[in-house]
Amino acid sequence: MSTLTGTRHLVRLVLRRDRLVLPLWVLVLAVLPMTYATSFFELFPTDAERAAYAAGTARNPSIVALLGPVYGESVGALTAQRGGFLLVIVALASLLTVIRHTRVEEEAGRRELLGGGVLGRHAGLTAALLVTYAADLLLGLLTAAGLASTGLPAAGSYAYGLGTALTGVVFATLGGLAAQLTETAGGARGIGIAVLGASFALRMVGDTAGNDWPSWLSPLGWAPRIRPYEGERWWVPALPLVASALLAAVAYPVSVRRDLGAGVLPPRLGPATAGRGLAGPFGLAWRLHRGQILWWSVGFGLLGLILGGAAEAAGRSVEGNPQLEQIMARIGGASGLADAYLGATLSLAGLAAAGYGIQAALRMRAEESAGHAEPVLATGTHRSTWLLSHVVFALVGPVVVLAVTGLATGLTYGLSVEDVPRELPRMLGAGLAQVPAAWVLAGLAVLLYGLLPRLAPVAWAVLAVCVLLGQLGAVLDLDQWLLDLSPFTHTPQVLRDTWSATPLWALAAVALTLATAGLTAFRRRDVPVT
Template identity: 85%
Template sequence: MSPLTGTRHLVRLILRRDRVLLPLWVLVLAVLPVSYAKSFFALFSTAAERAAYASGTARNPSIVALLGPVYGESVGALTAQRGGFLLVIVALASLLTVIRHTRTEEEAGRRELLGGTVLGRHAGLTAALLVTYAADLLLGLVTAVGLLGTGLPAAGSLAYGLGTALVGVVFATVGGLAAQLTETAGGARGIGIAVLGAAFGLRLVGDTARNDWPSWLSPLGWAPRLRAYEGERWWVLALPLAVTVLLAAAAYRISVRRDLGAGLLPPRLGPATAGPALSGPFGLAWRLHRGQLLWWSVGFGLLGLILGGAAEAAGKSVEGNPQLEQIMARLGGASGLAEAYLGATLSLAGLAAAGYGIQAALRMRAEETGGLAEPVLATGVHRTGWLLSHLLFALLGPVLVLAVTGFTTGLTYGLSVRNVPGELPRLVGAGLAQVPAAWVLAGFAVLLYGLLPRLASMAWAVLAVCVLLGQLGAVLELSQWLLDLSPFTHTPQVLRDQWPVAPLWALSALALLLAAAGLTAFRRRDLPTT
């Protein structure tokens, strides 16, 4: 039997399981660069305006740290830089997809069941990599075609699309290798995200330093150095291809040398007996959620440092362009362009925090399908207490990460304008104002889990729709009723002097109603439901 026997069938299985989620993240990530290009065409009608904007962003280290360098003054060059942070999202989506279909399947025992059939040793890893590679390449192709449709040059559009796709390919392979190193999916995700964080750190240091050699060590730094639309350097594409081959070779070599269910790294053994903290469902939930809550908080804190440092320069970079000033003021709803920038970026942070809330809520589904919920509920633990223990983190987690984001943003922005006592509480409040909208999406995830557990992952699709409405609504001039479908549309801009409190109470009440409905449905249905 060939080591690849059964790969085709596993590819079909993965495509069936991800028939909603996979096209969704490909579509969202492909549409965003197109929207950036259209907005730049609309906002900068002259070369002088583009030059002023490019000069302003290039001089600000915080913007460069977040988005990457800008290599020209054309609309294409500005679009390529504006989409710089999307590379991180593509990388994260790719590595998590591979881990989900390799180590998660193995940890849940489904890989062992499939292994009892006619299935080659390499089939599982190969199928996961093939599907993710195909999704990344499709993302790059759709992005290139979309950018070409806006009127940008074909060569630059292709370079940008390929650079984005190959970032995903590299980190998909990182996910495949991480899945061979540990016995748990959580450990594999931790390794993969640590590698991604290190790559972002190298890119950040290289792009903001005088000598950019650290960026050449980072896969996130290679795509910008293709210099799409500014004299493409096609040889750079050889770097991600070579690294992909090396990582894949290592992953396959480890795969054949380890036992099924085992990893290369030895597991860290815990204490023989549980401590008092694990005597109830809330202690267990804390044990399960504390790691990801910590890393989300650290990541949001670092993001806030960058956003706050870039705020003042972001406002100055658009001065002299009345059309852009008007749009930015509408987005942020504040008196100054810096405040408009802060309002818009904290709104994006709210969307990301909603992702944490959904992830924490869907941990219940993972516990159930993994066969871990049933033994807990077979004891004296009541269903209500078990669900509320996880719901606590789905609701309080966004509060913590948005408070951290507001604090670090307010600190760095306050230092830049020399008014920390005034800006710090204001921006913490602006961050916390995003919490009720994030709660609505977490509550919807709980409702799906309780009522239609098989469709619980559709909560991610709802988040993607909210991202699209928030990012493309103003550009595409969508109808207001359509924009109102997103709870984030109803979040008041608290950086204004006067703002309404009623929407926050209404969103909070809606979130609690959704969660209560999910709890009621969960108490009445059978367990497990797979």
């Protein structure tokens, strides 16, 4: 029997299990660069305006740290830089997809069950990698086609798409290696995300320090250095291909030599007796969620520091553009534009925090699928208590991460305008204003879990739709009733002089209703679902 026997059947299984999530993240990430290009064509129609914007962007270290360098003054070059942070999202999606279909399957015992049939030892890893590679390549092609459809040069469009796809390929392979190193999915994710964070830090240091050699050491720094639309370097894509081959050359031998269910790194033994914190369901839930809250808070805090540092330069970056200067005058000059920029970026942070709420809510589904919920419910723990112990973190988590984001943003922006006492509470309030909308999606995840647990991942699809409506609604001139389907459409702009808190209370009430309905449905169904 070959080590690849059964790969084709596992590929079909992976595609079936990801038939909703996979197409959505590919579609969303493919469409966003096209919207950036369209916006630049409309906002900067002349060479002089684009040159002024590019110069202002290049002078701002916070923008360069977040998005990467800008290599030219064309719409294509500006679009390539604006999509720089999308590389991080593509890398994260690819990494987590491979870990989900390798280490998670093994930890849950499903890989051992499949291994009892005619299945080669390399089949599981190969199937996960093939599907993720295919998704990354499809993403690259759709991205390139979308950019070319806006009128940008085809060569640059396909260079940008290729760089995006190969970034995903590198981190997908990294996910395959991380899955071999630890015996838990959480440990594999931790290793992968730590490498992703280090890569982002290296890229930031190289792009802002004036000496870009650290960026050449980062997989996130390779795609921008292909220089789409500015004299493409077609030899640079060889770097991610070589890196992926080296990672795979390590991952495959390790996958054969280790025991099924074990990892290369020895597991860390826990204490012989449980502490008082594990005496009840809420203590157990805190133990399961605390690492997630910590790392999300750290990531959001760093993001807030960068966003706040870039806000003060937003007004200066449009000098010389009459169209934008008129807009600035209507919204209050440079300070008004900075507030508009901060409001938009904090709204994006709210969408990301909604992802945290969904992830925390779906932890209940993971616990039930792994067989951990049934033993807990076999004790004196009531169903409602067990579910609420997880729902609390699905609701508190967005509050924490958005508060951290607001405080970090307010600190750096306040320092740049020399008014920290005023800006710190303003940005904290703007961050927390996104919480009720994030709660609505968390409540939806709870409802789906309680009512139809197999469809609980549909909550991710709803989040993707909200992202699309927020990013494409104005570009496509969609009807208002369609935009209103997203809870984030109803979040007031609290950085303006006048705003109403009524929508916030209404969104919170909707979230509470959804969570309560989910609790009621959970109390009436079987555990686990057969």
